[in-house]
Amino acid sequence: MRAVIQRVQRAAVSVAGAQVAGIGPGMVVLLGIARDDDAATAARLAERVAGLRIFDDGAGRMNLDVATIGGAVLCISQFTLYGDVRRGRRPSFEAAAPAAQAQPLYEAFVAAVRGAGIPCATGVFGAEMQVELVNDGPVTLFVDSADLERPRRA
Template sequence: MKAVIQRSGEASVAIEGSSVGEINHGLVVLLGVTHHDTVEDADYLAKKIVNLRIFDDENGKMNNALKDTAGKVLSISQFTLYGDTRKGRRPNYLNAAKPDKANELYQYFNEQIEQQGVEVETGQFGEMMQVQLTNDGPVTIILDSDEK
């Protein structure tokens, strides 16, 4: 399971021009699921993301975690994180999990974030979405549960 997380001052997701989720302060999480991912991978990433110290403290140092700042998560499913570009010019997505499995783990991941006391807004799985964000910092981190 891969996650690209971006510290955000504000972010939103829309489908066909209609807003379906938005946050002010927090993290935008783009989450990709592959075939061998399990709930343990989702648990690992959810805990890591909520506790990752990438928010400024009173001295301007990145010492605070999302849970320390009352931040929220805007979670977006993102199968393209498993795009393979090694051959040719068109990515292949054979490494992305099938939609049923990916959606199940995506929903589970969001529930695990919420169980840690963090509010989660989402896009809609499998839909074309327009994501807007103001990347605060900018801070962007890539996490992969295979690297735990």
């Protein structure tokens, strides 16, 4: 799984011109799911995302997680995070999980975030969505579940 995480002041997602979800302070998670991902991957990545200390404490230092600040998560499915642009001009999405496999894993990720006590709003899986956000900082991180398995230092 891959996640692009943005610290936000607020965010909303719309489908067909109608807002389907929105949050105040917190983070937007664009979540891509690969063919070899499973429920354990979803749980591990959700735990990492929920615990990220990317919010400022009283000293202005990134030291607080989203639950501590009373924030929320807006999670959007994003298969294009597995777009391969090494050849040609059109991305290949062969590494992305097909919808029938990806949707239950997306839902497992969302459930795990909620299980950590964090409100988690969602877009509509597989729909064309418009995401609006006010990035705070800006703070944007990229997390790949495969990287979580590697040692931090070689």
